Amino acid sequence: MTLTGLAGVPTSDVDQGRKEYASDQEVRWCPGCGDYAVLAAVQGFLPELGLKRENIVFISGIGCAARFPYYLDTYGMHSIHGRAPAIATGLAVTRPDLSVWVVTGDGDALSIGGNHLIHALRRNLNLTILLFNNRIYGLTKGQYSPTSETGKVTKSTPVGSVDRPFNPVSLALGAEGTFVARTVDSDRKHLTTVLRAAAAHRGTSLVEIFQNCPIFNDGAFDAVKGKDGESALIPLEHGQPVRFGPGGRMGVVRAAGSSGVQVVDLDENGVDEADLVVHDAHAEDPTTAFALSRLTDAGLITQAPIGIFRQVEQQTYDDLARAQVDTAVGTSGRGDLAALIAGKDTWAVGEPRG
């Protein structure tokens, strides 16, 4: 089975550019919002897929990010809070000729829509889910979200939040997501690389995108951006030892006495590159990927792995469900309505009807 995520979606023989993918709607996010960068990256990246534009559908829930479909000239639906994965499920199952994308945020996907998200991941539907994580509720004006750090002071938590945050990557790996990745809004190149792999994956691809909200949670990701990013971000490359920091000075090794991993300073700890964890995104067992995801700070983020944590091939729900229909048609023939409603136990009264 080597079908890609785009198999069955008709391709275009016309050259496409970013312009075709921009709708006529005025983009209305706040100035400086990270969503602009993601939109630009997606509009720039979609043409390279070479698909017929009418066979691409973006479905969103509610939140700032959920306006995304309005700005793309594809088919789109701006649905209701948390339910985009459920709606996308019905579409993906019935329409193998469509490339189906879900755009969601931390509140939409992990709070009100948590159930649909984990079940989409469990079923492994052929969908690509972009989870914009700004660790705050933006559209409702600044309440803490399920990814906000504990102690977050917001309008709804004036003396600090008391609940622990979700790590979206850990959650997705816990649900045995077959493609789980993280990227950053401001790194166009990395973002595009991850999107390309996510689109090519047949199954549910979950991409967490660190995204800055300049109004209600400005600077939440400053530590992993710009120059500092070098020592804060841990890039994961399949088949490569996990190494980061200036001059590759930092690395990740197995933690003694647990199934976890830990960061070490190669110079200070006398660790050799051969001792480092070699990232295997294709491992069936998600344990090590999960361990890597735990290197993400739960509080203010000063350290986080990015890249593709897990990418494994598994049958998709929609392919299997369609195969059952095809098999039934193949075995029993296309259904005969008259025979169906008559069933096996009929009786005749009077003269047969003429």
Add this chain to the structure above:
Amino acid sequence: MSKQVRQLDRVIIRFAGDSGDGMQLTGDRFTQETAAFGNDLSTLPNFPAEIRAPAGTMAGVSSFQVHFADHDILTPGDAPDVLVAMNPAALKANVRDVPRGSTIIVDSHDFGGRNLTKAGYEQNPLEDGSLEQFQLHPVDLTALTVEAVKGFGLSRKDAARAKNMFALGLLSWMYGRPADPTIEFLTTRFAAKPDLRDANITAFRVGWNFGETTESFAVRYEIKPAEMPAGRYRNVTGNTALSYGLIAASQRAGLDLFLGAYPITPASDVLHELSKHKNFGVTTFQAEDEIAGVGAALGASFGGALGVTTTSGPGVSLKSETIGLAVMLELPLLVCDIQRGGPSTGLPTKTEQSDLLQAMFGRNGEAPLPIVAPRSPVDCFDAALEAARIAITHRTPVLLLSDGYLANGSEPWLLPDVDALPDLDPAFTKAPPNGQAPHGADFLPYERDPRTLARPWAIPGTPGLMHRIGGLEKADKTGAISYDPDNHDRMVRLRQAKVDAVANDIPPTEVDDPGVETGDSARLLVLGWGSTYGTIGAAVRRVRRDGLAVAQAHVRHLNPLPSDLGDILGRYERVVVPEMNLGQLAMLLRAKYLVDVRSENQVRGLPFKAAGLADVLRQHLRDLEVAA
């Protein structure tokens, strides 16, 4: 010995036993035999929500009532002529429904010690004279069955379990039912287990012979086949007919059927049935919750499938927000609510009509949608087709209100000619002839058909028509987001007008008022909706047999109501509306037509009884006499 044969025109039999005694199966088989024999019939299964309540207790009693006749009948009957009780609890739970002089056949095996206590009997009712008013037949069905099947090497427990087939054999003999269908059924059902097959067939045959030879049963009964319209028939439950109606609708529309559903009583059988028919292009999706069920169905509709979700009242509550989205998106969607007793978890296995106002108003904002209600098990087929017609033609979610009584009840179905079923044209908007319109700018996703006010259904994959829809208010015609006050006012009114316009396509209301022809129409109209149709009809017949005039009408389209309904209500001095709720349709009628309708209500989890309803109607007629 020769047995006396007595002619009857109709009989009501109730099989009652423990949940594990196989009473639903026994009733079902008796029904199939009766259908094959050619009587008209109607059934009422009644079972607890607990799958296996403690054996021998009142909580675990399950029953199946079948009414059959040599003429057309409308209900499963009020009170049984024959009660078959498989244990003390089944006797205790049902005996109060049995009229004096009726027959009670009891498995006497467990009438002692603990089993009596478990059922709440202090003394043995078979011996204390408390059942003297009945024709009581205590028979040790268990012992007779165990003895009859001892050659098959079954455990005692398995052997005793065949006693339901013994009882079925006895009743089949007593009422002259054909044995072959049951023998064939058992042969197929237990094909893989020859011991069980032979034991059950033997128990059935021995039960039959027991009736024929024993002296305690001196009379056999004969109920001639009913005169029914010529044609081919089958017996069908409401949920099966609904499933077939949904498949028929998808076939007639040329659309694949997508069902998104979460298991819930009493709707799950529709999910089960549809999941068997994938070769009709049917996809069934068992969702993670009710919300995902309707969400996936709506997603499928967006993609050009016939999106359906099936549920019961609590599920409708959960789906409300998505149904509201469907109202806003103006996409076809079928929501089938198999109503049950509420509120909250309520009475999962019992029937009620208390979701009408939820269907009407259970969403935020002004969110109107059409509502259709079947009136009998067979009518679930036609109602499903009609709901699909409205959804597809008018681009709207439609709520179909069935209920537990229709869902599980059954009746003979004169099979329709499938080629004569209505054609449902989805009329997808085609790609613009010049190929891809730039940015789809020329396409107006909210431009309306002048007659129906329906908007275009342009599905993904269609070049040149790319557009975005969503739950935010839209600008008229373009569908772009709009916060303009005048536009919102216009769109709210347009969505209402679109639903109101459905009334243009529904047939005139049929009023059954025999006096109209002679210029002597009734003064009293009984108006119902949904599953009360049969009982109201039976009650009306009883009143008419007294020489009294009463008119009957039944509403299938609850929203919008038929355009002629106001005039009809105005023609009668009094309008009585029986409902299994506290007066929900009555409230709507009063609000819309300013007519002082009289509400007759029952919320017992069971259908009305014809005799009681007839008394109510007679009282209304007396009131009118006095007033005049």
